[in-house]
Amino acid sequence: xxxxxxxxxxxxxxxxxxxxxxxxxxxxxxxxxxxxxxxxxxxxxxxxxxxxxxxxxxxxxxxxxxxxxxxxxxxxxxxxxxxxxxxxxxxxxxxxxxxxxxxxxxxxxxxxxxxxxxxxxxxxxxxxxxxxxxxxxxxxxxxxxxxxxxxxxxxxx
Amino acid sequence: xxxxxxxxxxxxxxxxxxxxxxxxxxxxxxxxxxxxxxxxxxxxxxxxxxxxxxxxxxxxxxxxxxxxxxxxxxxxxxxxxxxxxxxxxxxxxxxxxxxxxxxxxxxxxxxxxxxxxxxxxxxxxxxxxxxxxxxxxxxxxxxxxxxxxxxxxxxxxxxxxxxxxxxxxxxxxxxxxxxxxxxxxxxxxxxxxxxxxxxxxxxxxxxxxxxxxxxxxxxxxxxxxxxxxxxxxxxxxxxxxxxxxxxxxxxxxxxxxxxxxxxxxxxxxxxxxxxxxxxxxxxxxxxxxxxxxxxxxxxxxxxxxxxxxxxxxxxxxxxxxxxxxxxxxxxxxxxxxxxxxxxxxxxxxxxxxxxxxxxxxxxxxxxxxxxxxxxxxxxxxxxxxxxxxxxxxxxxxxxxxxxxxxxxxxxxxxxxxxxxxxxxxxxxxxxxxxxxxxxxxxxxxxxxxxxxxxxxxxxxx
Amino acid sequence: xxxxxxxxxxxxxxxxxxxxxxxxxxxxxxxxxxxxxxxxxxxxxxxxxxxxxxxxxxxxxxxxxxxxxxxxxxxxxxxxxxxxxxxxxxxxxxxxxxxxxxxxxxxxxxxxxxxxxxxxxxxxxxxxxxxxxxxxxxxxxxxxx
Numbered sequence: 001x002x003x004x005x006x007x008x009x010x011x012x013x014x015x016x017x018x019x020x021x022x023x024x025x026x027x028x029x030x031x032x033x034x035x036x037x038x039x040x041x042x043x044x045x046x047x048x049x050x051x052x053x054x055x056x057x058x059x060x061x062x063x064x065x066x067x068x069x070x071x072x073x074x075x076x077x078x079x080x081x082x083x084x085x086x087x088x089x090x091x092x093x094x095x096x097x098x099x100x101x102x103x104x105x106x107x108x109x110x111x112x113x114x115x116x117x118x119x120x121x122x123x124x125x126x127x128x129x130x131x132x133x134x135x136x137x138x139x140x141x142x143x144x145x146x147x148x149x150x151x152x153x154x155x156x157x
Numbered sequence: 158x159x160x161x162x163x164x165x166x167x168x169x170x171x172x173x174x175x176x177x178x179x180x181x182x183x184x185x186x187x188x189x190x191x192x193x194x195x196x197x198x199x200x201x202x203x204x205x206x207x208x209x210x211x212x213x214x215x216x217x218x219x220x221x222x223x224x225x226x227x228x229x230x231x232x233x234x235x236x237x238x239x240x241x242x243x244x245x246x247x248x249x250x251x252x253x254x255x256x257x258x259x260x261x262x263x264x265x266x267x268x269x270x271x272x273x274x275x276x277x278x279x280x281x282x283x284x285x286x287x288x289x290x291x292x293x294x295x296x297x298x299x300x301x302x303x304x305x306x307x308x309x310x311x312x313x314x315x316x317x318x319x320x321x322x323x324x325x326x327x328x329x330x331x332x333x334x335x336x337x338x339x340x341x342x343x344x345x346x347x348x349x350x351x352x353x354x355x356x357x358x359x360x361x362x363x364x365x366x367x368x369x370x371x372x373x374x375x376x377x378x379x380x381x382x383x384x385x386x387x388x389x390x391x392x393x394x395x396x397x398x399x400x401x402x403x404x405x406x407x408x409x410x411x412x413x414x415x416x417x418x419x420x421x422x423x424x425x426x427x428x429x430x431x432x433x434x435x436x437x438x439x440x441x442x443x444x445x446x447x448x449x450x451x452x453x454x455x456x457x458x459x460x461x462x463x464x465x466x467x468x469x470x471x472x473x474x475x476x477x478x479x480x481x482x483x484x485x486x487x488x489x490x491x492x493x494x495x496x497x498x499x500x501x502x503x504x505x506x507x508x509x510x511x512x513x514x515x516x517x518x519x520x521x522x523x524x525x526x527x528x529x530x531x532x533x534x535x536x537x538x539x540x541x542x543x544x545x546x547x548x549x550x551x552x553x554x555x556x557x558x559x560x561x562x563x564x565x566x567x568x569x570x571x572x573x574x575x576x577x578x579x580x581x582x583x584x585x586x587x588x589x590x591x592x593x594x595x596x597x598x599x600x601x602x603x604x605x606x607x608x609x610x611x612x613x614x615x616x617x618x
Numbered sequence: 619x620x621x622x623x624x625x626x627x628x629x630x631x632x633x634x635x636x637x638x639x640x641x642x643x644x645x646x647x648x649x650x651x652x653x654x655x656x657x658x659x660x661x662x663x664x665x666x667x668x669x670x671x672x673x674x675x676x677x678x679x680x681x682x683x684x685x686x687x688x689x690x691x692x693x694x695x696x697x698x699x700x701x702x703x704x705x706x707x708x709x710x711x712x713x714x715x716x717x718x719x720x721x722x723x724x725x726x727x728x729x730x731x732x733x734x735x736x737x738x739x740x741x742x743x744x745x746x747x748x749x750x751x752x753x754x755x756x757x758x759x760x761x762x763x
Binding site for chain 3: 243244248249269271273274289296297356362378
C-alpha cells in the first residue's frame, strides 16, 4: 500500500482495505464516513470525482452500498470509498460540506435510490419530476416497459 | 462553499402529502390521457382546464424549489425562468435566475428534462449491447462514452485488446474530440452573436462525420468501440481521408481566429466573463477544459493514460483567468493538439487484429459461421445470452471533451451488468454555473453556459 | 380544393418557420441539416424561431422524458394555427431503444404528429425527406389544417 494510504489506514482501524483490479478500495463503516472523507481530503485527495450507489438486494448483508471515487492530483492516484447502508431508512453522512461538487451526485442518489444524506443543503429530486413516487434504480422498481409486438420480455438473466 | 441563505428547507416533498394533481400524460397501461388535445382549427385564446393545471404545476415547482429572502424586497428582485425550451441553453436545461434589474444575483439549475433511465436500461442489455446505450449519453462525444464503458468491461474481464485496436480507439476518440470542440465553438459563437461561426463549425464537422460514417456506419452514436476491441477494421483508403482532414483543418482554424481572436466585440463579451477560480473549480469537481482554463494542468490522458495514448506526443493547453475567453482558446488549441495525435496514429498504426481473438467475447467473422460449427455456436451464445463477466467492480475514466468521463461498473457474474453508472462530466460542470454567473449580466449568462459546454444527455442520462 | 386554398398551401409550404425544439442527439442532426452542407435555407427554413408564437412547424428532435412532456404540450399549444409536427428520430416516434419508465413512448401520446422520421439519429437527408414529404402533403391538400 502506498505511504499516502498507509497513514489513513493507521488513523482508522475499522476500515478494511481491498485491491479491486489495481485500484484501492476502502470499506468504511457508516459512522466513520465523514471523518474518513475529511482525512482523505487532507491527505491529498482534492477532487471527489463521483458519488453513486448500488442496490445489492439480498446478495449482501446490507442492502445498499454508497460509493465515492476520489482523485488526488498531486499524487496522481485514485481511491474508492465504499460504505454499506441498510434497507430501513437508509442514510449516510453527506460529503457536500467537504467537497461541494458532490452536491448534485448525492441528490441523484437520493432520487434514484432513496438514500438520504445528512447535512446536504438541498436534498430534493433532481432527475425525476418532483412528485414522482418511488426510486427508479432500486431493483424492486420495475423497468416500466411497454409491451412491444414480437418481443417477449425484457428479462434480466 | 455552501450558501447559508439558500435555505431550501424540506428534503423533497414526500410523495403522498399533499395530494397533488399532476398531469399524467404518460400513463402505463390502458388509461386514456387525462386531457384533451387541441381541436384542429381553433385558436387557443381562452384558458382551459389543462392550462390551469399546467400553471399550477409550474407554480408549485417554483415555490418549492426556490425559497428566497424577503428582506431584499426593496431591491425588487425578480425570479425569472430560463428554459427548458430556449434557443441558448444547449439542450433542455432550466435555469431559475434571481434578477436584480439586469444583474443575476443567484442561479439554480434544474435538470432532469432529458432523463432517459439509461442506467436502468443498461441492466437489461448484455455487455456487448451496452455500447449502444452509453453512446447516447454524451451524444457529442459518443466514442469517449463507449471507450470508458469498454475499458471498464475489459478490466473486469482482465483482458488486453490488441495494439491495433488500441490505436484505432485513440484515433477515433481524438477525431471525436475535434468534432465535439467544433460544435462547442459553433454554438458558443452563435450564442454570442457570431452566426458565421455556426456555419464554419458544422461545415468542418461534416468531413469528420463522413469519415466516421465510412468506418463505423453512422454519423453519430456509432456503437463502434465495444468490449474486446472495435467493431470493424478501418475502411480502405482511410489514410487518404485522414490526410485530407489534416490538410484542411489548420487553415480553417486560422479562419476562425481571423473572425474571433482579436475581434473587439468577441473580446468584450468573453474576457472577464464567467470567471471561475481554481479553488472553486476543484471544490466543485469541475474537470476538462473548464478546469484547465483556470490554470490547473490536469488532463487524464497525461495523468492516467489509457489505450496506449502515452506513446503519442501532445501538449495540454492551459489557461490563466478561467473566463469564457480562456475556455474558448483552450478548445481551439485542443483541436490542434488532437490533430497532432491523429497524425501520429496514422503514421504508426500497427498491423494486427482489430479485436481480441477470444471467441468467447468477440463474435467470429460472418463467413466462418458457414464453415465451422464452433463459430456458429459462439455466435449464437454471444448474441442471445452474451458473455459473462466475473463478479467485481471497477471505475475507469477517460478524458472526454468536457472532462472526466468515467464508468463505474459492478458485476455479479451474470451476462448483464448489475450496476452501470456513468460519471458524467457535464453533470458536475453544471454546478459551476451558479458561481460563474453570480453578479453578472443576463447576456453573460448565455456566454457562460455556452462556454461550460454542457451536453444534457450526459447530465440527465 | 379552391384556387385560394392552393395559393394558401403554396405560401405555407414555401415559408415554414420551424420552432427549435431540439432535445437530444437528433437536435445535432437537425442543426446539421440547417447549416451549410445540407442547407435548409434553400427551402426557406433555416431561421429556427425561438418563440413558438412565430413558428409553424415543431420538429420534436430527441427523446421526451416524463418531466419534459408538459413543456412539450405547452409549447405546442402556444403555436398558432396552422401548425404541423414532425417527430424526428426513433425516440420521438416510439420511445426508441429506451422502453422504460423515464420516457414518453412516442410523442404522439402528447401532441398530434404529421410526419414520423425514423432513424437513430436520422441523417440530414432523412430529415429533409421528411420535411419535403410534409410540404408535398400540404400542397396536395392531404393534410388540411
